[in-house]
Amino acid sequence: MSVLIYTENAEGKFKKSTFEAVSYARAIADQTNTNLVAISIGDVANDQLSLLAKYGADKVLTVSNAQLKNFVNQAYASVIASAAKKEGADIVVLSNSFSGRGLAPRIGVKLDAGVADGAVALPEISGDKFTVKKTAFSGKAFATVQLTSANKVIALVPNSYQVVEKQAAGTIEAFSAETKESDFKAMVKEIVRSTDKVSLPDAEIVVSGGRGLKGPENWGMIEELADLLGAATACSKPVSDAGWRPHSEHVGQTGIAVSPNLYIAIGISGAIQHLAGISSSKVIVAVNKDPEAPIFKVADYGIVGDAFEVVPQLIAAVKEYKASA
Amino acid sequence: MKILVCISNVPDTTTKITFTDNNTQFNTNGVQFILNPYDEIALSRAIELTEGGKGSVTVINVGEASTEATIRKALAIGADDAVRINAKPHDAWFVAYQIAQYVKQNSFDLILTGRESIDYNGSKVAGMLGELLDIPSVSIIKKLDVDGDKGTVEREIEGGKEVLAVPFPFVAGTAEGVAEPKIPNMRGIMSARTKPLNVVEAAGVKNNSEILSYETPAPRGQVKLVAANEAEKLIGLLHTEAKVI
Ligand SMILES: Cc1cc2nc3c(=O)[nH]c(=O)nc-3n(C[C@H](O)[C@H](O)[C@H](O)COP(=O)(O)OP(=O)(O)OC[C@H]3O[C@@H](n4cnc5c(N)ncnc54)[C@H](O)[C@@H]3O)c2cc1C
Ligand SMILES: Nc1ncnc2c1ncn2[C@@H]1O[C@H](COP(=O)(O)O)[C@@H](O)[C@H]1O
Numbered sequence: 001m002s003v004l005i006y007t008e009n010a011e012g013k014f015k016k017s018t019f020e021a022v023s024y025a026r027a028i029a030d031q032t033n034t035n036l037v038a039i040s041i042g043d044v045a046n047d048q049l050s051l052l053a054k055y056g057a058d059k060v061l062t063v064s065n066a067q068l069k070n071f072v073n074q075a076y077a078s079v080i081a082s083a084a085k086k087e088g089a090d091i092v093v094l095s096n097s098f099s100g101r102g103l104a105p106r107i108g109v110k111l112d113a114g115v116a117d118g119a120v121a122l123p124e125i126s127g128d129k130f131t132v133k134k135t136a137f138s139g140k141a142f143a144t145v146q147l148t149s150a151n152k153v154i155a156l157v158p159n160s161y162q163v164v165e166k167q168a169a170g171t172i173e174a175f176s177a178e179t180k181e182s183d184f185k186a187m188v189k190e191i192v193r194s195t196d197k198v199s200l201p202d203a204e205i206v207v208s209g210g211r212g213l214k215g216p217e218n219w220g221m222i223e224e225l226a227d228l229l230g231a232a233t234a235c236s237k238p239v240s241d242a243g244w245r246p247h248s249e250h251v252g253q254t255g256i257a258v259s260p261n262l263y264i265a266i267g268i269s270g271a272i273q274h275l276a277g278i279s280s281s282k283v284i285v286a287v288n289k290d291p292e293a294p295i296f297k298v299a300d301y302g303i304v305g306d307a308f309e310v311v312p313q314l315i316a317a318v319k320e321y322k323a324s325a
Numbered sequence: 326m327k328i329l330v331c332i333s334n335v336p337d338t339t340t341k342i343t344f345t346d347n348n349t350q351f352n353t354n355g356v357q358f359i360l361n362p363y364d365e366i367a368l369s370r371a372i373e374l375t376e377g378g379k380g381s382v383t384v385i386n387v388g389e390a391s392t393e394a395t396i397r398k399a400l401a402i403g404a405d406d407a408v409r410i411n412a413k414p415h416d417a418w419f420v421a422y423q424i425a426q427y428v429k430q431n432s433f434d435l436i437l438t439g440r441e442s443i444d445y446n447g448s449k450v451a452g453m454l455g456e457l458l459d460i461p462s463v464s465i466i467k468k469l470d471v472d473g474d475k476g477t478v479e480r481e482i483e484g485g486k487e488v489l490a491v492p493f494p495f496v497a498g499t500a501e502g503v504a505e506p507k508i509p510n511m512r513g514i515m516s517a518r519t520k521p522l523n524v525v526e527a528a529g530v531k532n533n534s535e536i537l538s539y540e541t542p543a544p545r546g547q548v549k550l551v552a553a554n555e556a557e558k559l560i561g562l563l564h565t566e567a568k569v570i
Binding site: 140 | 363443447533537538550554557560563570
């Protein structure tokens with residue numbers, strides 16, 4: 001038996017969320033006294049692959065061919081499931097990223113496995129009982145789910161498990177994957193990346209603006225603050241509905257659920273649907289001119305004031321802090 | 326073009342989520358149930374794509390009789406007919422299995438789901454359905470066009486987007502951007518009453534997951550307020566106390 005971790009890369013590089021998932025999978029392997037096997041698909045250089053050993057991979061399988069250059073979930077699921085079978089892995093771990101969420105259900109069906117998507121903590125294993133805590137009701141609650149099948153698939157929410165260094169052998173091996181022609185029906189035509197920006201689901205700091213900012217022309221200061229903090233920008237639903245910002249920035253119950261270390265809400269009232277998407281943030285800061293705004297009920301720090309005066313001051317204060325650090 | 330839209334019946338987004346029976350059951354007391362917002366978007370796009378005699382839209386729900394109000398809403402929005410698979414939706418696997426059985430007997434060109442259901446929200450049904458039917462599944466889809474016997478979709482990826490061409494039949498999990506949600510008009514509401522709603526019995530299937538209990542996020546402490554002209558104090562606290570910058 002072993003634990004298999006799918007190590008997702010973005011343009012040949014592993015992201016922090018991948019290392020989090022490796023650390024998490026390592027801990028499960030330790031819990032179950034087995035090996036951790038990592039699988040990497042696509043063009044990833046050896047210096048990147050060797051990083052996987054640092055977080056506890058005993059073995060690293062690499063699969064790279066022209067057909068698998070772009071992510072196609074059907075084909076990737078076949079590769080990962082075939083690796084799980086070959087390695088005798090009964091637990092497959094991946095990151096609960098956009099791609100991970102496209103893979104987990106397909107792998108689950110292939111392996112006849114129960115799937116715990118949105119996992120936020122290590123499983124509890126006692127005898128035959130295997131339970132995982134996961135998000136539910138769009139961030140408004142957590143559920144403890146028992147996986148009753150022999151095989152299990154777990155998708156870990158980014159930023160919910162700490163990266164832990166734990167050196168292992170990390171022997172790199174080429175893996176020849178079993179795929180079939182019908183796995184490649186969906187064809188990637190184009191990939192558009194806005195590389196200059198921090199991606200929202202991965203971000204450790206998020207600066208988010210609401211209707212209180214009055215219009216898209218006022219987002220310059222939001223972007224400036226975000227740039228200074230190395231943060232991603234986000235917004236409330238009415239802001240993206242009005243076309244002030246792209247839909248991909250909309251946070252909340254019907255948008256993206258984020259779990260950054262710091263979420264700064266500016267001119268956002270804190271409607272229940274918005275709060276659902278930010279409840280896993282470690283620290284929440286609110287700037288709102290209304291002291292009664294519900295956002296202050298969940299915020300850890302707050303400033304009651306006009307965003308048009310407060311944000312420029314925050315920008316100045318961050319600049320000062322950075323200059324002195 | 327035959328489109329199947331999978332719809333789920335979920336608590337209204339304003340619902341404060343609470344639990345009963347020692348935190349093992351979702352408390353439905355006083356909860357208003359609605360058509361899952363993402364499914365509404367999927368349905369709206371399906372109707373746009375088939376308008377003017379270009380095809381038909383069937384909605385399918387795995388649920389007990391109590392979901393029929395939501396199914397009628399989907400018919401009022403403009404679906405042509407509906408299927409209810411009569412069972413409590415145990416989990417995504419159970420739901421996907423039932424829908425796959427139905428699709429195997431009644432073929433469709435395009436199967437739409439929402440990106441996720443806002444209750445148990447695993448975003449799993451689309452992928453499981455694709456796997457069970459051995460056809461492509463794509464999500465999270467922000468744009469969906471069809472041309473002849475294939476679709477062009479825009480998928481969200483971290484920090485960007487991806488455009489894919491996918492031949493029929495395939496499954497797409499849709500999100501905002503795909504369409505504006507349609508609102509039922511009077512004629513739709515009237516005709517919804519007489520549109521076919523077929524009830525099908527569920528097939529037996531082995532479960533592989535079980536929800537044991539629930540909890541709500543730990544309450545957060547009191548907010549620490551900083552005066553409006555002391556921005557530097559806030560930044561200081563975030564550095565020294567919260568240790569997040
Ligand atoms: C089905 C459904 C799903 C939904 N899903 C989501 C979701 O996923 N995410 C989401 O965000 N919303 C969602 N909503 C909408 C939600 O109910 C709220 O309407 C929305 O979150 C409010 O956005 P807001 O806080 O930006 O705007 P408002 O509620 O209008 O709040 C603006 C805030 O800005 C403050 N303000 C105004 N001027 C200033 C100023 N100069 N300086 C500082 N503060 C100022 C005001 O005091 C106010 O608190 C959903 C609604 C529905 C019906
Ligand atoms: N009980 C159900 N009946 C029909 N379709 C469903 C049901 N539950 C979920 N779905 C569909 O699957 C999508 C994703 O749900 P989930 O995997 O639960 O997040 C939803 O947006 C619906 O389109």
